[in-house]
Amino acid sequence: MNAMPIFKLGQGGAGRVIIFPVFKDSFEQAHSGGLLASFLEKHEPRKRMGERGEVTWFYGHGEQPHYLFVGVGERSQNAAFRITEAAGTAGRAAEQEGLQSAVISFEALGKRKDEEEESFVAAWVEGWLLGTYAFDRYRSKKTHRSVTAILIEAERKESLAEAVRLGEIRAQGTMLARDLTNEPSNALTPLKFAERVREHFEGVEVSVDIKTGEELEHLGMAGLPAVGRGSINPPVFMDLRYCSDPAKPLTVLVGKGITFDTGGISLKRDNDISDMRMDMAGAAGVIGALSIIAARGIPANIAVLVAAAENVPDANALLPGEVLRYANGTTVQVGNTDSEGRLVLADALVYAGQIGAQRVVDMATLTYSCVGAIGSKLAGIWGDDRLVQAIRTAGEGVGEKLWQLPLVDEYEDYLKSDYADICNISRVGEAGAITAALFLRKFTSPSYKWAHIDMNGLKEASGCSGHLVIGATGYGARLLAEWVASDV
Incomplete structure (x- = not known):
């Protein structure tokens, strides 16, 4: 199996695909200038986009990015685990397209408290790694992991760095x-x-x-x-x-x-x-x-x-x-x-x-x-x-x-x-x-x-x-x- 992708925190990064996890029961408008707002200027959301496990692609032409929406399901107290599931689904979808980089935005999930943001970031990292895991030690043709760089859209880079680390640790222990x-x-x-x-x-x-x-x-x-x-x-x-x-x-x-x-x-x-x-x-x-x-x-x-x-x-x-x-x-x-x-x-x-x-x-x-x-x-x-x-x-x-x-x-x-x-x-x-x-x-x-x-x-x-x-x-x-x- 290839080395783990590198997760970074920041804003305004370029990626071949922009991924939005979205709840079933709400599709929040992003603040002016956000990645989601840019998408909504050109596209209409589709039905079922928020259904648990649903994958919806909007393919870009030329140098335009692709957009991937992955359904999280209904809002619940267990939202972080639903994010883990969605990340695994999104990870496999991006890998199947052979994409090399991705930008993750939580804008479609609406406003979040700091601790909720941290749990979502940790859950996403964890879910992506577990969902793209492959046991290929005994295969002559190894699994190719195409997505090597993942930017998580976030303003609080320093405070969320620990959340990224937590997601990686949980995934590594589970993969062991x-x-x-x-x-x-x-x-x-x-x-x-x-x-x-x-x-x-x-x-x-x-x-x-x-x-x-x-x-x-x-x-x-x-x-x-x-x-x-x-x-x-x-x-x-x-x-x-x-x-x-x-x-x-x-x-x-x-x-x-x-x-x-x-x-x-x-x-x-x-x-x-x-x-x-x-x-x-x-x-x-x-x-x-x-x-x-x-x-x-x-x-x-x-x-x-x-x-x-x-x-x-x-x-x-x-x-x-x-x-x-x-x-x-x-x-x-x-x-x-x-x-x-x-x-x-x-x-x-x-x-x-x-x-x-x-x-x-x-x-x-x-x-x-x-x-x-x-x-x-x-x-x-x-x-x-x-x-x-x-x-x-x-x-x-x-x-x-x-x-x-x-x-x-x-x-x-x-x-x-x-x-x-x-x-x-x-x-x-x-x-x-x-x-x-x-x-x-x-x-x-x-x-x-x-x-x-x-x-x-x-x-x-x-x-x-x-x-x-x-x-x-x-x-x-x-x-x-x-x-x-x-x-x-």
């Missing part, structure tokens, strides 16, 4: 998560995954501790070594720390890092399971979040824990019926080796309590049941009500929605085992996502508040829409970073 999730399994084994993470955080105030082999057993881990036992690529546990404010409570973000999931001995029966390389999207999301947090210098005390393994069948692989004993004393009967994510997350949740966590959020591509329950536009979230609400509020702001599902105590009976404390699968064919959350709750500590996010339906996009492109979405990176930032 996308890059990791898109990688094929032969390029991202657990150890290679850990090394990529270590390289990314070199020179950053983030310490990276990689544990493998006998170290896992010394820590009392049970699920991670067992799940990774069948692979020639050993499992890895990553402990990443960022502490810019030791007075802050220790917040732990946990990610499921299954770099490929065949189902193990309980082999998957789907025709094409190549997307199982994305079973580490939860881990990629928490790593992307940490990258954003560190780059912004947010005052925080954060640990990111990633349990990474390959789940493959082999003569040494974990067998159904085995019993695992965890560091908190809980024993688990393995009913199905394709329910491996909860086995590795359990180790990390116990470890979080051991290191003094006060708040823990785990994120995983855990169940298809969650997709069946609430679809692919929402992630499921369980746990402490106040913590869940704070995370949901942060998600609304960045367009990463969550829906709270209940922890139904009566369903714990579904996880009963004949000869261990608990089984890793339900014996009843219902409430699969809830029983998975109930399983994880067995390994949390009373010393911390806990929330669990099942984002299986949001790990990838099948088409381009707004800031999303085909492939990994990087879900959770902006969501968790925003939640941590809002707690400052």
Whole structure:
């Protein structure tokens, strides 16, 4: 992928295309002499120009500029995210025309307060970068990014420079998560995954501790070594720390890092399971979040824990019926080796309590049941009500929605085992996502508040829409970073 375009702030710049995001419910006249006023002297606005995702071109002749209007939709409290979507759509439209420069004007959005202007600028930069993202590392013909210079029309250049930087940081953290999730399994084994993470955080105030082999057993881990036992690529546990404010409570973000999931001995029966390389999207999301947090210098005390393994069948692989004993004393009967994510997350949740966590959020591509329950536009979230609400509020702001599902105590009976404390699968064919959350709750500590996010339906996009492109979405990176930032 080409280097990122250069974003500048100013007025009166020349660009081959002038882009106006526009709301559905208003089309404000610009002040005298503005770019929009110049357009309106020669053209009439068209219907539907403000519809969400609508792209309307007015092509110029000769040296005259083209005009591109991109619909933002109705005015709402979530206008900044709608700008993010519009920017992604506009970015792809400009690239498809092979244009080299662009001028962005917010004149058609009407009058804005300073803080709203800042949020729009950050959202536009973020959305443009995410919407023109391409994972082309393995293509012989690389994606050509034609738009190299983007001028954002603004009078307050100095005060808005930080907004540009914020948009770039958010996009970079999300693109890191996308890059990791898109990688094929032969390029991202657990150890290679850990090394990529270590390289990314070199020179950053983030310490990276990689544990493998006998170290896992010394820590009392049970699920991670067992799940990774069948692979020639050993499992890895990553402990990443960022502490810019030791007075802050220790917040732990946990990610499921299954770099490929065949189902193990309980082999998957789907025709094409190549997307199982994305079973580490939860881990990629928490790593992307940490990258954003560190780059912004947010005052925080954060640990990111990633349990990474390959789940493959082999003569040494974990067998159904085995019993695992965890560091908190809980024993688990393995009913199905394709329910491996909860086995590795359990180790990390116990470890979080051991290191003094006060708040823990785990994120995983855990169940298809969650997709069946609430679809692919929402992630499921369980746990402490106040913590869940704070995370949901942060998600609304960045367009990463969550829906709270209940922890139904009566369903714990579904996880009963004949000869261990608990089984890793339900014996009843219902409430699969809830029983998975109930399983994880067995390994949390009373010393911390806990929330669990099942984002299986949001790990990838099948088409381009707004800031999303085909492939990994990087879900959770902006969501968790925003939640941590809002707690400052």
